[in-house]
Amino acid sequence: IAGITQAPTSQILAAGRRMTLRCTQDMRHNAMYWYRQDLGLGLRLIHYSNTAGTTGKGEVPDGYSVSRANTDDFPLTLASAVPSQTSVYFCASSPQAGNTEAFFGQGTRLTVV
């Protein structure tokens, strides 16, 4: 693999269920990010990690959690999904914190019903 891989590509999820979106990068980037993209709104940052072992809250963190146990993986968990979390989710990474040149995954389209 080269770049960022997200899984699954798409998912339909019942409200109230727990779901983890996976993100793996092979570029040894220090910083990683999770965004959601909704129609009519720009990409919005959910959570970020400047380096392995650290995480931070972005603009819309409620209902989501992340972990960064190592450099390559940055999973996003929805503890109890709600319909308003229906969105396209993008994982991204950059060599260092600062996001000056971010590389994005192909996205996960999540529908909560």
Add this chain to the structure above:
Amino acid sequence: EDQVTQSPEALRLQEGESSSLNCSYTVSGLRGLFWYRQDPGKGPEFLFTLYSAGEEKEKERLKATLTKKESFLHITAPKPEDSATYLCAVQAQSGGYQKVTFGTGTKLQVIP
């Protein structure tokens, strides 16, 4: 609050018809302005970073310019493969390195 407004929302060009996309921004101290390209069903692809007014960067048929209030993405003699949504984003000096505000994009369609 940082704001990014892109115009037009959509633009349809004939192949070879040059034009510009606009990104107006309001930010409390600009650290950097980014342009990305996004194809349908895919993640954004990085194009340029601009740091200060007067700066210009070019890549093939694209040239990005920056003033203190806006950025333009000039497309010279576009081809159908340039069809995509172009996103602009700004990074403020305050709020941490991760604070990047995205616009909603301009959807460009180039007709053969």
